[in-house]
Amino acid sequence: MTPEKKRNEAGLPDGGWGWMIVASCFLVTICTRAVTRCISIFFVEFQMHFGHDYARTAWIHSLVDCNTMLFAPLGSLVGNKLSCRIAVISGGFLASAGLVTSSFATSLEYLYLTLGVLTGVGFALCYTPAITMVGTYFCKRKALAYGIAMSGSGIGTFLLAPAAQLLIERYSWRGALLIAGGFVANLCVCGALLRPVAPNGGLTTTAASADSEDASEVRQGCDPCSWLRGERGFLLRPRFVVLAASFVLLATGCSLPFVYLVPYALDVGVSYQQAALLMSILGVIDIVGNLTFGWLTDRRCLRQHRGMCYMLAVALEGLCCLVAPLLQSFGLLVPFAVLYGYFDGAYVTLIPVVTSDVVGPSHLSSALGVVYFLHAFPYLFSPPVGGVFGLWSLGFRIGTMWSGRVRKGSVCSGSVYKGSMWVAECIKAVCAVAVCIKAVCGVAQCV
């Protein structure tokens, strides 16, 4: 890859500093998504210290997750108005401050505020602008770039979960939260790397790419009326509406198997070590799915059919959930974990790609804000349902501390798990149909 390489027809570098942007987004994903998952490792400590039950402690995680998605439009707004760089740096500062102040917590409500709200909003300010920036640098290799960037959550959870355990053992939860605050301050470094791509003669402070027909809308960004008309116009496009509906359904369904796999496995008679192995398989294959599916859908032959690939990934995920209640042994659950993990990684990678295909690169920032905002409400409401069983995150399950809690959860009736698996598959099937409709309507390509 030489610097003399021409920009592609859309005017995007498709490489060069773009790989630094991918690295920056990778680190942002680690510092936001992986840290969110690792917060659940602190729950036992919070429970012991504050004397509350698991359901109340679990609200912290759902608050962080929900706020990260709920304030995603704010993140894309700041990214559009000021710059993605300023958004990510201020988000990093806010999140770090939230974690540092939470290390002085005197009650659970204090933690709701500092961890749940402050850190959650900080993460929201970082997540969407970083993902948007990757889209502005890549066109031909967009899916691969997103695959690498999104794999940060899986890889980060893998690395941070044992690190969080070690920190808690050495410094107790207060010291561990303080050091986590320091780690999250690296978001400012990521922000500093987000050098905007300058469109030909356009403003350098927006994240928009050099799409000529939308360049005028970009320049009008400062005027509130045209901002509403121009930047929010994509909201009314039928393709986007269908896509948004499918995302809501997907978000409702996609976290359920992660929550219920281990209790379900224990319920059908799998040993605890094997259940933990299932979750590890799920996590590792998730990362593999991120990277390989991204690379695959960038291939020239598949690029035109990216929408179909996305639909296929979602439909196969749903199909896995459909047959899951029939799988009653470890030997059958392993292929389920492999397939489900792969297609889950695939779908996560393709969310920004498909969104950018539908709304066009200039509206990507605002569209992503809306898309992740729609993820917030399912994330908020599915945790209390799963809160009794106490299994949120992947890293949580890779760690071996929770054997007692998992066994307690498995004592509850197996029919609940089987019922929820069926609900998950129905939801998945519905959104697969929704995406199918979208694909049939035709998908704008970036060739």
Next chain:
Amino acid sequence: MLSARHTAVLLQLLHLVWSVTDGSSSSGTPPAPLVPARPPRTKNGPRRAEQVELLKLVKPGAMNLSCVLDDFLGATPDTIRVSWERDGVEIAQSEVTVQRADGRYSLRKEFFIERPGNYSCIFRNDTQEVTKAFLVTAPAMKEVRDKPVVGYVRDSVVLTCKIHPAPPAWQWYKVNGSEKDAVNTTAEPPRYKVTDKGEEVALTVMNLTEEDSGSYLCVALYLIAPAEGAVHLRVITFVEPLKPFLAIMTEVLLLVSLIVACELRGRTRAAQATATAGPENGRNVSGGEKAWPEESNGVEEAATRQRKA
């Protein structure tokens, strides 16, 4: 757990073994045997332990112990002598003769067990013995943490112990050297709080100081015998995690300054390059914001310099 009497028996046996293997005459007159008038077991040949069974008891009570043997070291005599022992001492008048029935020898006896111990039945003929032992103990503490619990000065910390089944009472001790002091929950100002949740007990230590570091013993007071668990506490100041935190913040500040400096330098160089290249460029070049060049000579040079930076 051995009483003084048992220790004496053991020492005499060891003394006997030592003098026999040494080959030298014993240093003094052999002590009067404290065991009953049977010949000492060491002369009978090796005792073979067939099984050991662990029994957990929470309170004194009657227990039925049954011993079953399929064959006596390969042989199957019609009758066999069986006697019972408690903690290595034979129970008086406990020997019975057992007939072989249904292809095995089986014997059952009820004991009133008041304290933990080692109960065993011994099947013996004239030369050899086979034993089955029942180890009766109080339950053991669950999930004992081998790593210390960490607390901060002036903060509070919670130490927990778990056991199954729930004991009638719990007691906490702090270990001071070789002694243990009961934890005082009634002192003013309140420093300790014990929360008894049946199978789990929590000791909250408030207003920590560095002297509070050390081992704490939680004792489950079962009627049969107490069960102990140790929890270690380590009290540190806030300075300890502050050091890695400050190290990371320094690294963040350094990296941010480095990146910003590189970019500013690249920007000024590109600005200089465009200034010298003049208006021949044609294409729009905005300062040093672009990392990669277009097909124009002046910017190419600046970008090459940028790359090397």
